[in-house]
Amino acid sequence: MTDQETEFKRAQEYIQKAPSNGDTSNEDKLKYYAYYKQATEGPATGKRPGVFDLVARYKYDAWAKLGKLSKEEAMAGYVKTLEQSAPEWRKYFEQTTSKL
Template identity: 35%
Template structure:
């Protein structure tokens, strides 16, 4: 396991123990970075209009298309660290 993989795994644990719940836009950023880092580019069909949450998640992940997995992992780790310090919400 590489260093970034270890940091990414630790950030996944840390994000569940944040002192307060992040805002919806931050949650979307976390989701998109996690998916890009763990699964690569978005795949599957875009959810329909009746699945609003799924649509926003898909669009957030799709916006990162082409981002290397390690870059997404690093950005995820940095975002979780800033949330732990209370710098982002």
């Protein structure tokens, strides 16, 4: 596993496990979703969800906006979005590992 993949996995872990301050905007949530899907599945495929499933439609549109972004670029975008919304995220791992 590369350093970038390790950092991407840690960023995901932080988002899933760290205490939330409740400040994550819907726009940031869509960015995380889109970058994650791009990094794990590649460019958006399939048919765009219908008008009556707005949540799926917004998610698909956010993912499709990334176009042909590479896996590495998507992982970097995910981490960058986390750094903008929670710049202290790396400290979380320092604190949790020092308590063990």
